[in-house]
Amino acid sequence: MAVFTAVSLDDLSQWIKQFPLGEVRALEGISSGIDNSNFFLTTERGDYVLTLFENLRVEQLPFYVQLMRHLAERGIPVPAPVPTHAGELVVTLHGKPAIIVSRLSGASQLAPGPEHCAEVGRMLARMHLAARDFPLAQPNLRGLDWISATAPTVMPFLSAPEAVLLRAEVAFQQDFAASATYAALARGPVHADLFRNNVMFEGERLTGCFDFYFAGVDTWLFDVAVTVNDWCVDLASGVLDAARVRALLDAYHAARPFTPAESVAWLPLLRAGALRFWLSRLYDLHCPRAAELLTPHDPTHFERILRARIEHGAPELPT
Numbered sequence: 416m417a418v419f420t421a422v423s424l425d426d427l428s429q430w431i432k433q434f435p436l437g438e439v440r441a442l443e444g445i446s447s448g449i450d451n452s453n454f455f456l457t458t459e460r461g462d463y464v465l466t467l468f469e470n471l472r473v474e475q476l477p478f479y480v481q482l483m484r485h486l487a488e489r490g491i492p493v494p495a496p497v498p499t500h501a502g503e504l505v506v507t508l509h510g511k512p513a514i515i516v517s518r519l520s521g522a523s524q525l526a527p528g529p530e531h532c533a534e535v536g537r538m539l540a541r542m543h544l545a546a547r548d549f550p551l552a553q554p555n556l557r558g559l560d561w562i563s564a565t566a567p568t569v570m571p572f573l574s575a576p577e578a579v580l581l582r583a584e585v586a587f588q589q590d591f592a593a594s595a596t597y598a599a600l601a602r603g604p605v606h607a608d609l610f611r612n613n614v615m616f617e618g619e620r621l622t623g624c625f626d627f628y629f630a631g632v633d634t635w636l637f638d639v640a641v642t643v644n645d646w647c648v649d650l651a652s653g654v655l656d657a658a659r660v661r662a663l664l665d666a667y668h669a670a671r672p673f674t675p676a677e678s679v680a681w682l683p684l685l686r687a688g689a690l691r692f693w694l695s696r697l698y699d700l701h702c703p704r705a706a707e708l709l710t711p712h713d714p715t716h717f718e719r720i721l722r723a724r725i726e727h728g729a730p731e732l733p734t
């Protein structure tokens with residue numbers, strides 16, 4: 416999996432002329448995506464990635480694509496969209512919206528140590544700061560409104576202990592979101608899915624991050640929580656690894672210091688990050704899209720993480 420829409424070199428020979436990229440030299444489908452059709456594209460000018468969006472419509476794309484451009488222009492290592500001669504970033508190919516972006520070098524680091532987590536924390540803070548003046552706004556579409564609306568849909572499929580936990584956690588998050596502490600948190604565009612498989616490394620050097628299609632405006636701390644819940648956990652138990660947590664948080668704090676309100680909100684937002692992915696994985700498992708061919712991610716991983724945060728807490732933020 417997964418190239419959902421086939422594209423050949425012949426298909427591109429005329430189409431590519433709208434971009435200042437010269438002739439196409441090679442095209443190779445990427446098997447690892449789950450939402451879109453992605454291809455490594457080599458032209459006379461260099462190496463790129465061609466993406467055909469299978470589910471998002473043209474009008475939904477400007478927030479994501481413009482955000483990548485905004486960040487790339489400010490030196491954050493993210494794929495830079497390539498405009499056509501006419502200045503368009505999104506065009507159509509085989510009836511689907513399509514973009515070409517620069518190709519990042521490196522590979523995912525799926526067994527990170529503290530040194531990798533420090534790189535991720537530093538980049539995340541720089542990304543939050545660089546997006547402060549991004550002019551477009553879109554809420555996090557997997558935020559609390561989505562959580563509140565989706566929890567009842569999966570409830571009939573859950574065991575009694577799962578249902579008790581889900582109901583209680585949604586109520587806890589709704590209460591917390593209404594608090595003065597939550598209102599005081601810094602907000603802006605966030606990646607919201609900065610998992611290990613969305614970041615590239617060459618050795619210990621971070622070369623970039625991609626997959627901005629869950630990005631939206633939310634609290635910066637939520638983004639940190641989502642990132643820590645993936646990069647700093649023992650995958651078997653969901654337990655946080657203290658050295659990796661410290662490395663990621665210290666590096667983030669050095670670039671964008673945490674505030675007193677964020678210290679209070681840290682544990683609730685770690686729980687919010689775990690809840691968001693537990694619920695989306697439950698939804699994908701129990702309510703798959705029509706003709707869904709993919710093996711859903713395991714929801715119990717994030718249920719374990721959520722229970723671990725509730726029962727054992729988490730290391731405090733640096734101050």
Ligand SMILES: Nc1ncnc2c1ncn2[C@@H]1O[C@H](COP(=O)(O)OP(=O)(O)O)[C@@H](O)[C@H]1O
Nearest residue numbers: 445447448449450451464494517518519625626
């Ligand atoms: N700009 C890029 N540079 C290098 N590799 C990329 C880039 N964008 C995507 N990829 C590769 O394509 C794969 C699938 O991309 P991803 O955005 O995760 O797809 P999907 O949105 O379909 O899940 C990634 O795992 C990565 O290997």
Ligand SMILES: N[C@@H](CCOP(=O)(O)O)C(=O)O
Nearest residue numbers: 449608610613626692696712
């Ligand atoms: N990170 C999410 C799923 C999103 O998939 P991606 O490949 O687009 O990052 C999860 O693990 O549930």
